[in-house]
Amino acid sequence: MSTKEKTETCNTKKFTELFSQLSYSSDDEQREKIEEMNEVMGKMNKEEFMSVFTKDLSNRMKEMTDEKILSMENAILLLKHVGYWKVLKCIYDFEVSDIFLSDRFQEMIIDEEEKKEGKNEKLLVDLCECYLSLSDMTFFKIHSICIPCLLKVAMRKEENEEAQKEVEMALLALSVIDAYFPIYQELYLNELKEIVKYHQEHHNLTRIAYQSAWKFLIKRIIFAKSLVDVVVNELHFARESRRELEELTRYIDRKKEKEEDKKGKEVKEVHIIGGWLYMLKSFFLFFRLRKEGLLMPLSSVVHMYRAARENYGEISEQCISVIKTAAGNRDMKIYGLLKIGAIDAFLEEIQQPTLNDEVIFDCLNFFLNVSNRLKEKTDNEMEEAKRKATKRKVLEKMEEEGYEDFIIGFHKKLFYFNNDLYYQLSLNVSDYFVNV
Known part of the structure; x- marks a missing residue:
C-alpha cells in the first residue's frame, strides 16, 4: 500500500x-469533535470525501437529530463545514443535500427571518x-433572505482570523448561487x-473570500449587461x-x-485558480x-499554463480552454x-505526448479561429499591413514547430472521437493552416 493510500485510509477511518463518538458525547464535546472532523475533511481528496458522505451517513445524521442525540445547532455546524469543503473540492450531486436541505431547512430559514423578537442572527x-x-436547487424567496444576511457578515471589517473565516464562509456560500437565477441588483450591488x-485598499479578505466576491459578480453580469462597466472600469477586473x-x-x-505539508492549502489554492479561470472564460x-487592457489577464493565463503543465494537468487544460475562448x-x-505568447502555448501543447479529446478539440478550434481571422482583409491600410505581418509571423512559428505534422496526426484521430463534441471542427485538414 502506498503512502498516499495509507493517508487516505487514515482520513476516512x-x-x-x-462521527461515531458523537452519539455518546456531551454538547460541548460534540462541537470539539466536529471541529476535528472539519480538519480531517480538509485533508481528504474528492474520492475520500464522497466515500464518507453517503446516504447511510445522511440518514444516521437525521436520526440523531430527530432523537436529540445530536443537537440541531451542532448538526448545522457540521453541515456548514461539509458545505465549505464540498464547494472547495468541486463536488456535485451530493447525497447529503437530499436529506437535510429539503423543505425542513427552507422553513427554518423563513421562520427565523420572520421572527418579530428573539431572532437568532448567528x-x-x-x-x-x-x-x-x-x-x-435553491429558490428566490430563500435568496432574498440569504443574500442580505450573508452580505451583512461579509461587510465586517475586523481582520482577526476568526472574523476573516466568517467572512470567507459567507462569501463562498454566496458564490455558489447559479448564474441563471435572476437577482435584483438592489439586494447586493452596493455591498x-x-x-x-x-x-483593494486594505487587503482585509482571504484569497477565497476575495475570489468568491468576484465570482458572485461575474455570474450576475451574464444576464445583467449593465454590470459590465462596474466590473471592468469601476472595480478593475x-x-x-x-x-x-x-x-x-x-x-x-x-x-x-512535501505533499503532506501542503495538502490542505493546495486544495484551496487550486480552487481559487479554477475560480479565476472560470471568471475569465465567462x-x-x-x-x-472593451479595452486592450484585457490582454493583461490573458497574458497571466499563458504564464499560468506553463507553470502548471508539469504538475497540475487539470489547471493547464483549463488555461488552454480560456485562451481558446478568448x-x-x-x-x-x-x-x-x-x-x-498564446500561439506559442498552443504549439507547445499539441506536442504533448498524451492529450485528451477536449484538449485536442481546443487546440484545433484555436488554430481554426486564428486561421480564419487572419484571412479577413480590411480596407484600413495600417490594419491590413499589421494583419499581413502578423500572418507571416504566425506561419513562420507554425512551420518551425512542425504544425502540419501534428494536425495531420490529429486529423486521423478525429474519426474516432465523439461527433457531438467535435461538430464545430472541419475534417478538411487544409482548413487548419494559415494560407498566405
Whole structure:
C-alpha cells in the first residue's frame, strides 16, 4: 500500500471514528469533535470525501437529530463545514443535500427571518450558508433572505482570523448561487462594490473570500449587461484578475514542498485558480472586449499554463480552454495573442505526448479561429499591413514547430472521437493552416 493510500485510509477511518463518538458525547464535546472532523475533511481528496458522505451517513445524521442525540445547532455546524469543503473540492450531486436541505431547512430559514423578537442572527447565518453551499436547487424567496444576511457578515471589517473565516464562509456560500437565477441588483450591488473596493485598499479578505466576491459578480453580469462597466472600469477586473493569477502562478512555481505539508492549502489554492479561470472564460465568452487592457489577464493565463503543465494537468487544460475562448472573441486581435505568447502555448501543447479529446478539440478550434481571422482583409491600410505581418509571423512559428505534422496526426484521430463534441471542427485538414 502506498503512502498516499495509507493517508487516505487514515482520513476516512478518523472521520468515521469521530462521527461515531458523537452519539455518546456531551454538547460541548460534540462541537470539539466536529471541529476535528472539519480538519480531517480538509485533508481528504474528492474520492475520500464522497466515500464518507453517503446516504447511510445522511440518514444516521437525521436520526440523531430527530432523537436529540445530536443537537440541531451542532448538526448545522457540521453541515456548514461539509458545505465549505464540498464547494472547495468541486463536488456535485451530493447525497447529503437530499436529506437535510429539503423543505425542513427552507422553513427554518423563513421562520427565523420572520421572527418579530428573539431572532437568532448567528443561527440564520449558519442556516443560509448550509443551504446555499449544499443544496443543488435553491429558490428566490430563500435568496432574498440569504443574500442580505450573508452580505451583512461579509461587510465586517475586523481582520482577526476568526472574523476573516466568517467572512470567507459567507462569501463562498454566496458564490455558489447559479448564474441563471435572476437577482435584483438592489439586494447586493452596493455591498459587493464596497467589499471589493475596501479589500483593494486594505487587503482585509482571504484569497477565497476575495475570489468568491468576484465570482458572485461575474455570474450576475451574464444576464445583467449593465454590470459590465462596474466590473471592468469601476472595480478593475483586468488588473485584479491579472494580479491574483500572477501571485497564484508564483505559488505553483514554488511547488516543491512535501505533499503532506501542503495538502490542505493546495486544495484551496487550486480552487481559487479554477475560480479565476472560470471568471475569465465567462467574460471572454459572453462579452465584447472593451479595452486592450484585457490582454493583461490573458497574458497571466499563458504564464499560468506553463507553470502548471508539469504538475497540475487539470489547471493547464483549463488555461488552454480560456485562451481558446478568448481567441473566439471577435474583438481579440490576433497580434495580441501573438504578443503575449498564446500561439506559442498552443504549439507547445499539441506536442504533448498524451492529450485528451477536449484538449485536442481546443487546440484545433484555436488554430481554426486564428486561421480564419487572419484571412479577413480590411480596407484600413495600417490594419491590413499589421494583419499581413502578423500572418507571416504566425506561419513562420507554425512551420518551425512542425504544425502540419501534428494536425495531420490529429486529423486521423478525429474519426474516432465523439461527433457531438467535435461538430464545430472541419475534417478538411487544409482548413487548419494559415494560407498566405
